[in-house]
Amino acid sequence: GKAVTVTYPTAQVINDYDLYRVAGWNAVAIGAKDASQTDRTMAAECDPAAIYSIKLPGAVNPAVGDTLYWAVKDSTTFQRGDTNLQAAASATDTTGACIVLVAKNAAGYAQVRVLNP
Numbered sequence: 708g709k710a711v712t713v714t715y716p717t718a719q720v721i722n723d724y725d726l727y728r729v730a731g732w733n734a735v736a737i738g739a740k741d742a743s744q745t746d747r748t749m750a751a752e753c754d755p756a757a758i759y760s761i762k763l764p765g766a767v768n769p770a771v772g773d774t775l776y777w778a779v780k781d782s783t784t785f786q787r788g789d790t791n792l793q794a795a796a797s798a799t800d801t802t803g804a805c806i807v808l809v810a811k812n813a814a815g816y817a818q819v820r821v822l823n824p
Contacts, residue, residue, distance in 0.1 A: 709752055709753060709754035709757070710734075710737060710750045710751060710752045710753070711730075711732055711734065711750070711751055711753065712748060712749070712750055712751075713729045713730045713732060713734070713748070713749070713750075713751045714729075714730070714747050714748045715727070715729060715736075715740060715747045715748075715749070715785070716729075716747065716785050717745075717747060718742045719740070719742060719785070719787075720739075720740070720741055720742050721736045721738075721739055721740040721749075722736065722739055722762070722789075723736055723737070723738055723739045724736060724737070724759060724760070724761070725761055725762050725787070725788055725789060726759065726761040726762075726787075726788030726789075726792070726804065726805065726819070726821065727751065727785070727786065727787055727788060728777050728780065728784070728785065728786035728791070728804065729751065729785055729786075730782065731781070731782030731783075732751060732753055732823065733753060733777075733804045733805070733821050733822060733823050734751035734752055734753035734821065734823075735751065735752050735753075735759050735761065735821065736749065736750075736751055737749065737750040737751060737752055738750065753821055753823050754821070755820060755821060755822065755823065756820070757820070757821070758808055758818050758819070758820060759805075759818065759819055759820075759821060760816050760817070760818050760819075761788050761789075761805070761816060761817065761818075761819055762788060762789040762815050762816055763775075763788065763789065763792060763811050763815055763816070763817050764789060764790055764791075764792055764793075765815065767792055767793060767794055767811070768810075768811055769794055769807045769810065769811065769817065770807065770810060771807055771808065771809065771810055772806070772807065773794065773806070773807045774803035774804075774805070774806050774807075774822075775792045775793065775794065775803060775804055775805050775806075775807065775819070776792070776793055776794070776795065776796050776797055776800040776801075776803050776804055777791055777792065777793075777797065777799070777800040777804050778791045778792075778793055778797055778800075779791070779797065779799050779800070780797070780799045780800035780804075781799060788804070788805075789815075792804060792805075802822065802824040803822050803824070804821070804822060805819035805820060805821050805822055806819060806820045806822065807819055808820060
């Protein structure tokens, strides 16, 4: 399908269907891990046609149609959508991580399409 197997960093809480940048992929986690689990390998989905509901950082309040960007975009830096997404392009991310389809709700979630350029 449209999933890849990735290894998440140790000591990170991974939430089911939140957006991450891991091993060079923009993808949502399929499953969850607490910070103490030692098996860090699991699937991550990156279907550009799918609509995902992801947690955004508190200071990011995008409008429908906005693109969100990673603070750092490379193949080795781990990024969390709920912490590292930003409204403006960065020096390493000018193409974007996701496009907002439904604005952020009171719980901090927005519906997006994940990009993998």
